[in-house]
Amino acid sequence: MVVLHGCTQTAAGYDHGSGWSRLAEEEGFAVLLPEQRRTNNANLCFNWFVPEDVTRDRGEALSIRQMIEAMVTKHGLDRRRVFVTGLSAGGAMAAVMLATYPEVFAGGAVIAGLAYGSASTIPEAFDRMRGHGGPSEPELQRRLAQASLRKGPWPKISIWQGTADHTVAPENADALVAQWQGVHRIAASPARKETIDGQTRQVWRDADGHAVIEKYTIAGMGHGIPVKTVGDDALGHAAPFMLDAGISSTRRIAAFWDLISRDAENRAKSEPAFAHPASDTALRTYVSQEKSRPVRGEAAEQSHPDGSRASATGIGKVIEDALRAAGLMR
Numbered sequence: 001m002v003v004l005h006g007c008t009q010t011a012a013g014y015d016h017g018s019g020w021s022r023l024a025e026e027e028g029f030a031v032l033l034p035e036q037r038r039t040n041n042a043n044l045c046f047n048w049f050v051p052e053d054v055t056r057d058r059g060e061a062l063s064i065r066q067m068i069e070a071m072v073t074k075h076g077l078d079r080r081r082v083f084v085t086g087l088s089a090g091g092a093m094a095a096v097m098l099a100t101y102p103e104v105f106a107g108g109a110v111i112a113g114l115a116y117g118s119a120s121t122i123p124e125a126f127d128r129m130r131g132h133g134g135p136s137e138p139e140l141q142r143r144l145a146q147a148s149l150r151k152g153p154w155p156k157i158s159i160w161q162g163t164a165d166h167t168v169a170p171e172n173a174d175a176l177v178a179q180w181q182g183v184h185r186i187a188a189s190p191a192r193k194e195t196i197d198g199q200t201r202q203v204w205r206d207a208d209g210h211a212v213i214e215k216y217t218i219a220g221m222g223h224g225i226p227v228k229t230v231g232d233d234a235l236g237h238a239a240p241f242m243l244d245a246g247i248s249s250t251r252r253i254a255a256f257w258d259l260i261s262r263d264a265e266n267r268a269k270s271e272p273a274f275a276h277p278a279s280d281t282a283l284r285t286y287v288s289q290e291k292s293r294p295v296r297g298e299a300a301e302q303s304h305p306d307g308s309r310a311s312a313t314g315i316g317k318v319i320e321d322a323l324r325a326a327g328l329m330r
Contacts, residue, residue, distance in 0.1 A: 001031045001259070002068060004086030004093050006112075006241055007045035011035035014087070017242030018225055019235035019250050027260055029081075032071050034064050048092030049119040056100040056148055060093070065101055083257050085109035085158075087225050087241065088168060095176065099147040102154050102183075109158040109253045111225045112168045115175040117143030131169030140175060141182030154183045156212045158253050162221030162243075170217075177204070177215055184212045197228070197247035214256055221245050 001024065005014035011033035015021050024031045036044040046053075046060060053059035072079055082105050086094035091113025098108040099116035118134050119125040127133045135143065157180050161173035181188060181204065190202040196216075204213040218226050226245035227236035235251055238244040254260045 001029055001254075002064065002082070002084040002094075002097070003031060003033050004046060004064075004084070004090030005033070005035065005044070006086070006088035006090045007043050009044060009087075009090075009241065013239070014090075017227065017237050017239045019227070019237075019248070023235060023250055023254060023260075027254070029259055030071065030075060030077055032067060034067055045089040046086075046093035048089050048096060048114065049121075049125045051120055054093075054096045054100070054116075061096055061100050064093075064097060065104065068104060079104075081106055083107045083109075083259070085111065085253060086113065087111045088113060088223065098155050098157065099144050102148055102150040103152070105155040107156040107158070107257045109160065109249075109256075110176055111160040111249060112162065112165055112172075112223055113176070114168065114172045115140050115144075115179045116147060118172070118175060128172065129168050131171035134175065137175075137178040138182075140179040144179050145183055150183075154180075154212075156210075156256070157214075158256050159213070159215040160218065160226065160249050161216070162218045162223065162226075162245075164220050165223045167223035173215060173217075177213060180213055186212065190215075196252070199226075199245070199247050211256070216247075216249070216252070218245050218247070225249050 001020060003011075003014065003018070003020050005011055015031075015033055020033075021031050036046055038044065040060070041047055048054065050059070054061055056062075057065075068082060071077065072082070084094045084097050084105055085108065086092075088111070091110040093113075094108050095110050095113055095116045098105055114128055115134075117140065118128045124133075134140075157176070159173050159176050161168075161170050163170055178188075184204070184206055186204050186206055191205040192203040194201050194203075199219065200217040202215045202217075203211050206212045216226075221243055224241035224243040226247050226249045227238060227242050228234050228246055228248040228251075229236065229238055229244045233248060233251060235248045236242060251260070
């Protein structure tokens with residue numbers, strides 16, 4: 001399980017809030033948590049729209065791919081069971097990984113993220129985040145299909161979006177659905193619509209009846225991942241961008257990928273691990289803490305709900321800080 005944090009977050013903080021390592025301990029799978037470096041992005045955002053970072057075998061995409069290969073090789077993990085998820089800039093980067101290395105992943109989950117290839121400049125990125133403009137559906141589908149040489153089956157994808165998200169507009173979730181309908185060759189209308197934990201879930205199935213796209217719409221939720229902090233299936237902790245919505249996206253995503261098993265005897269005895277990639281834009285790596293140890297105390301920079309940071313040094317600094325907070329400037 002590859003987990004990509006959002007802007008201003010650390011791998012440790014995201015892991016603590018989302019509960020991925022805890023679920024891995026319960027169910028017996030491995031977790032890899034790449035972490036952005038300030039030398040790559042001042043606000044710890046993955047550079048989800050920079051062309052040299054989102055192309056196969058280049059930049060940050062290559063760095064993450066190298067981490068995955070090192071972990072799979074070192075621990076003898078099942079190459080058929082690799083998954084990726086992320087929030088916001090991390091969600092957009094998860095979409096990048098699924099597009100550029102589809103043969104590596106069995107599935108992916110994008111939370112409050114953007115479609116692959118939706119922007120390649122700072123003005124475009126701001127427009128897309130606000131739900132303005134962007135490539136047509138056929139063009140988005142073309143960009144996804146041409147991001148790799150993939151001819152075989154594509155990963156299944158889980159898409160999560162809050163209706164009150166003012167940082168990444170809900171239209172971006174619709175763009176993701178439309179983009180992935182192309183490679184899966186499925187109808188525009190969902191095959192199923194249901195309510196889970198009070199939230200709307202839509203499912204699209206392929207010609208063989210397999211669920212290949214799901215979309216959760218979280219009513220009234222702002223920018224962040226939905227967590228559930230009370231109840232028998234509680235997981236994670238409420239924090240900035242970790243929003244208690246009464247539904248655990250972590251558990252639901254894992255269930256969509258069949259990572260959750262009730263048979264403890266069949267659980268794999270994997271443990272989180274890391275390896276240092278060789279890319280020139282190498283990311284940092286993070287090994288999750290044991291449950292008995294405190295989460296690493298490296299605090300993320302404080303930010304406003306819209307992702308901007310206050311500044312007292314003039315309007316130019318405010319604009320620059322907003323660009324960095326949104327992951328649009330290094």
